[in-house]
Amino acid sequence: MPDVAAATVDGGVQILLGEGDGSLQAAQKFAAGLAPRALAVSDFNGDGRLDLATANSTGNSVSVLLGNGDGSFKAKFDYATATQPVALASCDFDADGKPDLATAGTTP
Numbered sequence: 001m002p003d004v005a006a007a008t009v010d011g012g013v014q015i016l017l018g019e020g021d022g023s024l025q026a027a028q029k030f031a032a033g034l035a036p037r038a039l040a041v042s043d044f045n046g047d048g049r050l051d052l053a054t055a056n057s058t059g060n061s062v063s064v065l066l067g068n069g070d071g072s073f074k075a076k077f078d079y080a081t082a083t084q085p086v087a088l089a090s091c092d093f094d095a096d097g098k099p100d101l102a103t104a105g106t107t108p
Contacts, residue, residue: 003071007036007054017071030073034059040090042099055085055103062088062101081105 004016004024013032016024033056044051049069053062062081065073085103093100 005039005041005052007032007039009035011036011056013039013052013054013065013073015071015073028072030065030076032056032065032076033061033063033078036063037086038088040088040101042090044090044099044101046098053088053090053101055081055088057084057086057106060084062103 003018006014008014011032011034012029014027014029016027018024032054035056035058036054037057038055040053041050043049044064045066049067051067052065055062060081060083061078063076063078065076067073081103082105084106086106087104089102090099
């Protein structure tokens with residue numbers, strides 16, 4: 001079974017690592033921003049390890065958690081966004097070979 005990442009209402013992200021037999025390990029929790037609503041996974045810093053980003057609706061921010069390559073993450077970095085981001089997408093929007101982030105909010 002693949003790993004699972006879930007945003008929690010108390011400002012965190014829970015990671016449940018797959019055991020390979022259809023079961024999951026106990027959840028590990030990592031701090032994210034206020035009221036994370038959406039997650040995106042990509043290698044944001046180009047080190048070959050998957051990282052996480054959260055759209056934090058109450059915090060008007062995106063948190064980026066850099067992966068350690070073992071299912072754990074470093075402390076978050078927060079970036080300001082427009083009001084109340086509730087959706088998040090990662091793609092190479094400008095074709096420079098690096099992943100970018102886009103958010104969508106509830107108000108313009």
